[in-house]
Amino acid sequence: MKRLFWLAILALTAPLGAAAQTKPATQEVKETVEELDPATGKVVRRTTRTYNVPAGTAASSTAASSNSTSTTTSSTRTEDSATPTRAASDAAVSTFFREKVALSTTTAPQLLRLYNEFIETVRNERSGWKPADWERAAAVLSSLNARYEQVRSSFTLDDKLTIRSQQGEFQTLRTARQLSDQISNKL
Secondary structure: HEEEEEHHHHHHHHHHHHHHHHHOOOOEEEEEEEEOOOOOOEEEEEEEEEEEOOOOOOOOOOOOOOOEEEEEOOOOOOOOOOOOOOOOHHHHHHHHHHHOOOHOOHHHHHHHHHHHHHHHHHHHHHHHHHHHHHHHHHHHHHHHHHHHHHHHHHOOHHHHHHHHHHHHHHHHHHHHHHHHHHHHHHH
């Protein structure tokens, strides 16, 4: 994992070093990030960022997204992993956990157990996952997060921190996989 991190840093900084030496023309890229309300799907906050990339290259499409974020760039690629993930049905959640799950009736302790099982499953099975598997896992996490928002007041601070760290770990693992795939595609 450490080697992958340094390889990703090297891959991301190498073009910057070359750009500093050759000073090619740049193009301006505008990126808009919209945070969506998971319940309604409406935009809660919109942030626009403008930056320059070397001319003739596409903007980076690696965004560490949360399941409530939608990213659009003005480059040739306008859809990426930050596309909002729809919540999975109870059947899809049950399939993921290999047990019957009805999220609408799940209590706080049961939900904490589901988050623990979710991240353990991701850790154990991610090496063989394809992008569609990551999307299914993101949909399951979105469903868990929706139920979490409904029963949030039932959790202790420690449980809330545990859940937030597991949500972050999933996003980190997913982003690392995307970076790894992009780097291997360029080699």
